[in-house]
Amino acid sequence: MSAGRRSPRPRPSERSLLEAVAAVLAERGYRTYVDPDGGDYFDLAVRRGEEVGLVEGKIGDASAVLGQALRRRAWADWVAVALGSPSAAARLVARTSGRRAAVVGVWAVEAGVARELRPAVAAPPPAPEDPFAGPRRRFRQALDDLDRGTLDPSIRWSGVPGAVRRSSAGRKFAEWRLDEPGNP
Numbered sequence: 001m002s003a004g005r006r007s008p009r010p011r012p013s014e015r016s017l018l019e020a021v022a023a024v025l026a027e028r029g030y031r032t033y034v035d036p037d038g039g040d041y042f043d044l045a046v047r048r049g050e051e052v053g054l055v056e057g058k059i060g061d062a063s064a065v066l067g068q069a070l071r072r073r074a075w076a077d078w079v080a081v082a083l084g085s086p087s088a089a090a091r092l093v094a095r096t097s098g099r100r101a102a103v104v105g106v107w108a109v110e111a112g113v114a115r116e117l118r119p120a121v122a123a124p125p126p127a128p129e130d131p132f133a134g135p136r137r138r139f140r141q142a143l144d145d146l147d148r149g150t151l152d153p154s155i156r157w158s159g160v161p162g163a164v165r166r167s168s169a170g171r172k173f174a175e176w177r178l179d180e181p182g183n184p
Contacts, residue, residue, distance in 0.1 A: 012109065017057040017082045018044045020114035021107050025053075036146060037157035042072065044082075047143055052136070053120060055107070057082040062092040069104045074132045075139040078120035080105030086115070093118050 015034065022032035022044055030046040030053070044055040054076040058065035062083055069079040081104060083089040089108035096102060105120030123132075145151040 012059065012084045012112075014043070014057045014059055014084075016112065017059070017084050017107075017109045017114075018055065020109045020112050021055050021057070021080075021082045022046070024114045024116070025055075031147075033143065033146065036143070037155075039157065041157045042075075045076070045139075045143060047140075050140070051078075051122075052076045052140060052143065053078045053080065055080045055082055055105075057084075059084045060088070062088050066092065066096065066101060066104060070100065073103075073123070074135045076123075076136070078103070078105065078122045080107060080116075080120040082107040082109055082114065084109055086110050089117050 018034050022034055025046045026032050028048075030048045033045040033047075034043070036042055036045045042054055043057045046053045046055070052075070054069070054072045056065050056068045056072060056079070058081070060083075062081070065081045065083065069081050073079045081089075081092070083092065083106070086108040089106050093106050096104065096106075102118075103121035103123075104118075105116065106118040108115050108117055142151060142155060142157070
């Protein structure tokens with residue numbers, strides 16, 4: 001290496017981001033499940049009593065991870081994202097103050113240390129017509145089965161039909177209806 005050139009900073013792995021956030025949440029009394037499905041559909045699930053949260057992690061591409069978190073909201077009481085760049089995490093917080101995205105918690109992880117920049121907002125109490133009640137109940141059941149060691153290995157963690165209503169014939173993220181039940 002020539003003089004004056006800096007060696008690139010080692011990039012953390014997505015798993016190391018999630019493990020750092022899991023450690024903080026475990027200190028807060030949550031049971032943590034990094035990659036509970038073994039297929040990387042859910043990055044980190046946490047549970048404390050009946051409360052369930054999900055954290056999606058990415059080394060880069062904050063917009064993509066925000067979209068993932070919003071889509072996963074149907075399964076959990078709250079969702080958050082973890083980014084490996086504190087500056088990218090801060091930018092995400094600054095540019096996502098709208099009602100739909102502001103409920104997503106944001107974590108920055110640097111050198112193995114996780115810092116919560118914006119706490120996740122819990123979903124409102126379920127309304128009688130809550131379309132997410134079934135998916136949330138099935139997700140809790142899957143975590144219960146995982147804890148007992150009785151989880152059916154053929155379960156499709158991503159296959160929660162009807163979890164999110166689409167506003168059209170369903171194309172990409174822009175077509176997801178993200179409003180919580182009972183909220184105008």
